[in-house]
Amino acid sequence: MTISIILWFLAILLAPFFAAVILKVKAFFGGKKGPPILIHYYTIIKLFQKGSVYSTSTTLIFKLGPVISLCAAAMALMFLPLAGYRPVLSFHGDVIFIIYLLGLGRFFTIAAAMDTASPFEGMGAAREAYYSIICEATLFMILILFFMLTGDLSLAAYLSGSLPLGLWQTAGSPLLFVIIALFIVLLAENARVPVDDPATHLELTMIHEVMVLDHSGPDFGFVELGSFCKLFFYSAVVSRLIAPFNPDHPALNGCQFIAALLVVYAVVGVTESVMARYKMDKVPKFILTSFALAFFAIIVTLEFLK
DSSP, rough: HHHHHHHHHHHHHHHHHHHHHHHHHHHHHSOOSSSSSHHHHHHHHHHSSSOOOOOOOHHHHHHHHHHHHHHHHHHHHHHOOOOOHHHHHHHTTTHHHHHHHHHHHHHHHHHHHTTTHHHHHHHHHHHHHHHHHHHHHHHHHHHHHHHHHHSSOHHHHHTTTTHHHHHHSSHHHHHHHHHHHHHHHHHHHHTTTOOTTTTTGGGGGHHHHHHTOOOOOHHHHHHHHHHHHHHHHHHHHHHHHHHOOSSSSSHHHHHHOOOOOOHHHHHHHHHHHOOOOOTTTHHHHHHHHHHHHHHHHHHHHHHHHH
């Protein structure tokens, strides 16, 4: 349990560092040096040194949004088997709880955006709610597949120890579709290209960024840290599936996990470097591709299990 708690603290602490890898990869493709690898730490520290500004139209919901979104993402990490170790919290059915826990953070982010009475933030909130529905459908399809393979509804039963290797041995080909589907969900849920562009400043084309325009100071710091934790959560799940091995030596196990994480973040950076953001009418089709892949994985698995 002590190791699990330490890993949980390290996950929150290192989430901004891994997110900066994406910036470095994008800078490399652009022929630039890029920002320092600790840029997100500098930004968060600077935000916490400032004060928050609140509009006269906002209520308590606006202040709760950043805090609850950060708490939801940090608590979701408690159920994640980091580097194959048992998570801090685990129970039968916790996967469903995690999906709705992340949904709770999203709900309060949307509610805080609507609370500002800004038409631009309301537009972004509507897009976020629409696209997240498709992502949740994909996650539930993947959950059905994992339940078919393991008979369990716990995240620890899928990603702890050598259990991911067992998933590959049981249904290797469908897991390829699952990994691609999860990567698409990762891009959509974390407002990455081609679904959204976190670097843009044009309200008409933004989804997530437009919802947090009115947040400032420590509140915006909470939003940033929560987004880093959420990105780390999805990246860690994908990394456990692409590197399912569980070396006996703790150092090798940790190095493998970190290397897999760096690969996932690097692929996100490459994706953002070689692709442009889709038009808004193309985004639902792109996210629906993940649902189709997860559904096809279930069909193929049913054939394998006969």
